[in-house]
Amino acid sequence: MRAFVDGSSWNKVISLLQSKGLNxxxxxxxxxxxxxxxxxxxxxxxxxxxxxxxxxxxxxxxVISGIGAQASNAAGLVYIAAYAPEEGESVLDLNGKFPASPASAHFVPSYRDGFVWIDPPAFGANFVQDIPEIEAQGLAVAQNPTALVSFEVPAPVPAWKRLPSWYLVSKNDRTIQPEAERFMARRIGATTREIASSHASPVAHPYEVADFILHAVATVR
Structure with missing residues (x-):
């Protein structure tokens, strides 16, 4: 689950997890x-x-913070350079606690009314600067625009208050400030690891992301 890229951005991580027998x-x-x-x-x-x-x-x-609070089979939450809002807090509220990220200057209206995306020419340098440019260009034009209201609405009671959580910080993130990620990881009491990655770590560093998820799986088991 993510904004601006679709589920295919997880393909490399998915293959690694499936090779370990995970559904x-x-x-x-x-x-x-x-x-x-x-x-x-x-x-x-x-x-x-x-x-x-x-x-x-x-x-x-x-999204996972909101659903986990009501799902009986949710065993834990793994945040990958992700927002972990408190009840009543929006994504924009969290962003406002820290200096604007470089990518925020490139959030523009998309081809869908009421939706935003990262301006395609600025996508590679600000979302996933650690992969080949030709690959980044493909992701840029295949972006999944996000309704602006999704970033404005207050969050429901978060599942991290009852479930164990893990947080993988992207130290070279230009979309969410790394200090914001560290703040959220501390606030939710997550088991935390940092990697030298852009925001799109599942694309750029699939082995590290898969290893982190496997660590969480082993802990839950």
Whole structure:
């Protein structure tokens, strides 16, 4: 779960997790509102049997925080350079606690009314600066625009208050300030690791991301 890229951004991580025998499902959220994304993910989670770890990247952290509080089979939350809001707090509220990220200067209206994305020419340098430019250009034009209201709505009671959590900080993040990530990780009491990655760590550093998720899986088991 994430903003601006779709579920295919997890492909490399998915293959690594499946090779370890894990059952993996990448949810394609509509990105029309936080509640719509929570509802979509709730239905996906209901299709899975047994204890399940919810993994969210970027805005996806808000989604897993909201769904986990109401899902009986949610066993833990894994945040990958993701938002972990408190009840009543929005993504914009969290961003306002820290200096603006470099990417924020490039959030522009997309081709869908009421939706935003990262200006494609600025995408590579500000979202995933540590992969080949030709690959970044492909992701830039395949972005999944996000409804601006998704960033404005107050979050529901977060699941991290009752579930164990893990947080992977991207030290070279230009989309969410790394200090904001560290702040959220501390606030939720997450088991935390840092890697030298851009914001899009599942794309740029799949082995490190998969290893972190596997660590969480082993702990839950």
């Amino acid at each position: 993996v499902l990448a949810v394609q959220n509509p990105m029309t509102s936080l509640q719509d994304d929570i509802d979509t993910t709730t239905r996906a989670l209901a299709s899975l049997a047994g204890p399940t770890l919810l993994v969210g990247h970027s805005y996806g952290g808000s």
